[in-house]
Amino acid sequence: xxxxxxxxxxxxxxxxxxxxxxxxxxxxxxxFRTPSLVAAHVESEAAFIAVWVAGGVVTLVGALCYAELAxxxxxxxGEYHFLSRAYGRPVAMLFGWARGTVIQTGAIAGVAFVLGDxxxxxxxxxxxxxxxxxxxxxxxxxxxxxxxTFQGKTLQIAxxxxxxxxxxxxxxxxxxxxxTPPVPPAETAPAQAAGLGMAMIFVLLxxxxxxxxxxxxxxxxxxxRSIPRVLLAGTAFIVALYVLVNLALLMVLxxxxxxASPAVAADMMQRVAGPAGAGLVTAAIVVAAVSTLNATIFxxxxxxxxxxxxxxxxxxxxxWSGRGRTPANGLLAQGAIALAxxxxxxxxxxxxRTMVDYTAPVFWAFLLLVGIALFxxxxxxxxxxxxxxxxxYPLTPLxxxxxxxxxxxASIAYTGMGALAGLAVVAxxxxxxxxxxxxxxxxxxxxxxxxxxxxxxxR
Numbered sequence: 001x002x003x004x005x006x007x008x009x010x011x012x013x014x015x016x017x018x019x020x021x022x023x024x025x026x027x028x029x030x031x032f033r034t035p036s037l038v039a040a041h042v043e044s045e046a047a048f049i050a051v052w053v054a055g056g057v058v059t060l061v062g063a064l065c066y067a068e069l070a071x072x073x074x075x076x077x078g079e080y081h082f083l084s085r086a087y088g089r090p091v092a093m094l095f096g097w098a099r100g101t102v103i104q105t106g107a108i109a110g111v112a113f114v115l116g117d118x119x120x121x122x123x124x125x126x127x128x129x130x131x132x133x134x135x136x137x138x139x140x141x142x143x144x145x146x147x148x149t150f151q152g153k154t155l156q157i158a159x160x161x162x163x164x165x166x167x168x169x170x171x172x173x174x175x176x177x178x179x180t181p182p183v184p185p186a187e188t189a190p191a192q193a194a195g196l197g198m199a200m201i202f203v204l205l206x207x208x209x210x211x212x213x214x215x216x217x218x219x220x221x222x223x224x225r226s227i228p229r230v231l232l233a234g235t236a237f238i239v240a241l242y243v244l245v246n247l248a249l250l251m252v253l254x255x256x257x258x259x260a261s262p263a264v265a266a267d268m269m270q271r272v273a274g275p276a277g278a279g280l281v282t283a284a285i286v287v288a289a290v291s292t293l294n295a296t297i298f299x300x301x302x303x304x305x306x307x308x309x310x311x312x313x314x315x316x317x318x319x320w321s322g323r324g325r326t327p328a329n330g331l332l333a334q335g336a337i338a339l340a341x342x343x344x345x346x347x348x349x350x351x352x353r354t355m356v357d358y359t360a361p362v363f364w365a366f367l368l369l370v371g372i373a374l375f376x377x378x379x380x381x382x383x384x385x386x387x388x389x390x391x392x393y394p395l396t397p398l399x400x401x402x403x404x405x406x407x408x409x410a411s412i413a414y415t416g417m418g419a420l421a422g423l424a425v426v427a428x429x430x431x432x433x434x435x436x437x438x439x440x441x442x443x444x445x446x447x448x449x450x451x452x453x454x455x456x457x458x459r
Contacts (some may be wrong), residue, residue, distance in 0.1 A: 010156030013220045015229050015403050022234035024160035026209035029289045031242060032265045033114045033352055034202040035249055039258035041199040045250055048258075051196070055203035058403050059210055062367075064234040064390045065397045066211055067228035071388040079211065079370055083361055086373035090433050097429035102422045105334060108296050109341035110355035112137050115289035117352070119260050122282050131346035135339055141294045142335035163288040166281055167245050170265055173272045174248020185244040197334070197410030201360055202406065203282045204407060206242065211367070222424050224387035233310075255436035259383050297334065344418075347438050357418030362426050368404035371397055 009426045013021070070083050084092035115137055116130030125132055210231065220226050249258060251447070252268045261267045265285060270278035341358065345351025376399045390396045412419050 003434075014200075015220075015226050015233070017346065018220055018226070018230040019180075019210060019234040019237070022163075022210065022230060023237060026207065026234075026238050027160075027163060027167070028206075028209065028243065028292050029163075029285060030206040031245060032206075032263070032285050033117065035246055035264050036208045036258050036261050037202045037353060039255050040201045041195040041202075042080045043195075044254075045255050047196075047254060048250060049243070049247060051199045051203050054245050055200060055207050055242060058204060059207045059239060060232070060235055061396060061400050061403070062371075063210055063231040065371055065400045067231045067388050068378070068386060069370070069374055070231070071224045072228045072384060072386050074220075074227065075377040079366070080372055082373050082377075086293060086376040087369070091369070093433060094426070095369075098362050098366060098426045098433065100334070101337065101425050101429065103359050104105075104296065105337040105341060106347060106359035106422065108138060108293065108334070108338040109345060110294045110352050110359070111289060111293045111296060112338070112342060113345055113351040115293060117220045118282050118285050118289065121263050121266055122279070122286070131342060131351060134345075137290065137293055137344045138223065138297075138335055138338050138342060141290070141297050142331055143337075144294070145297055146331050161290075162284050166265070166288070167241060170268060171241075171282065172247045174245075174252050174268060174275070197406075197414045201356065201407065201411055201415070205356055205360070207238065208363070210238065211370075214217060228388040230351045234322060239371065297331070311330075347349070351435040354418045357411075357415040358422040360415065361408060361419045362422045362424075364404050364411055368408060371404055372399040 034052075038051060041049055042243070048347035051187060055188060071082060078094060080092050085094050112134035113130060119133040120129035123339045249264050249268055251270055253264065254259065257267070258264060263282070266282045269281045341355060342351065345354045348354045375394070378393075412423075
């Protein structure tokens with residue numbers, strides 16, 4: 001059902017509720033896959049931990065900027081609303097297209113590959129086992145959502161608790177376990193800009209999702225005062241959790257062990273707790289991966305439906321199933337794109353990394369636009385009351401924008417052909433703006449119906 005922020009709706013989320021949701025969104029299965037990729041692009045254990053700390057600092061800076069935007073412009077549309085107010089509806093619509101064709105479908109395929117990596121360890125299925133499990137997961141969960149079945153709140157909370165419990169177990173076993181015997185490192189050149197750039201891409205991918213808190217402002221009590229607390233408390237907790245889990249992994253596996261492992265959590269638990277511990281963590285990760293994948297499929301199809309309401313040539317994607325009350329056509333289109341991306345990843349050396357290449361430039365380009373929007377809106381609306389002001393303005397948002405600009409450069413310069421493919425898909429959507437619906441009497445800053453669905457749980 002199309003959805004707009006209703007003035008009569010009573011906000012129901014407390015700060016604690018929103019922090020729990022934010023942590024559930026951000027703490028995804030990426031933390032069980034990216035440490036090995038980060039380790040492959042740094043030269044020392046100190047550098048490995050340093051990039052995770054640096055990623056946490058960047059995330060906190062970004063959260064400060066989003067806190068001002070979300071407090072000054074509370075709306076269920078989140079980033080879509082910020083971009084629409086700052087640049088007009090065409091830019092915001094292009095953002096919606098990017099989420100529906102690159103960011104969201106790339107995330108679905110990436111999550112599916114992580115699930116496939118761990119499922120293939122539990123039940124081997126040949127050299128292409130991870131890709132087969134990934135494709136099967138996309139097909140089954142798309143079918144489930146077409147039928148109208150989706151995760152309830154209780155299930156989502158339970159799976160989030162399971163995932164956090166698995167991470168806490170890794171931290172506890174890793175910090176109290178026996179360190180791995182040192183492995184003579186292979187001779188490597190000092191880390192270059194390309195290596196550190198790629199390491200930061202994977203680190204910030206894992207931290208990704210903190211910005212989704214901006215979509216909670218429509219349901220948050222006293223949103224203007226509460227959203228900064230949600231962003232800062234939730235982000236600080238996530239940073240501490242990620243630094244500790246990577247320290248634990250490093251203590252047990254060492255840098256070389258991390259580089260060699262596509263399933264770091266299972267390998268670490270195998271060393272400190274034996275096969276039973278490894279099996280338990282693998283099962284928890286697979287369940288969490290299914291949860292994340294299902295939620296990503298669910299919200300992504302709403303993006304397709306929302307875009308269809310604004311672009312006439314996509315009208316069929318906006319049709320909802322009367323029986324299942326789901327955007328069935330949008331789900332099928334999204335599933336087809338995600339399967340094509342799984343196929344692309346299957347013929348590459350690392351399907352998950354290919355999906356990172358595909359999505360990263362587009363993600364950072366739009367995040368940069370959101371950062372610049374803070375400057376634009378302050379200048380355009382000098383008399384607007386700001387319940388929360390980013391500290392050290394303009395230095396803090398400038399640092400955030402420069403970071404986004406560097407990450408955009410790194411994600412184009414240091415990645416493969418997947419990066420160019422992602423940018424090409426976004427560019428291909430530009431002509432669709434010629435077919436956008438024009439609504440008389442509605443300013444571009446007003447969120448179109450259905451854009452509340454433009455959110456992506458991660459990574």
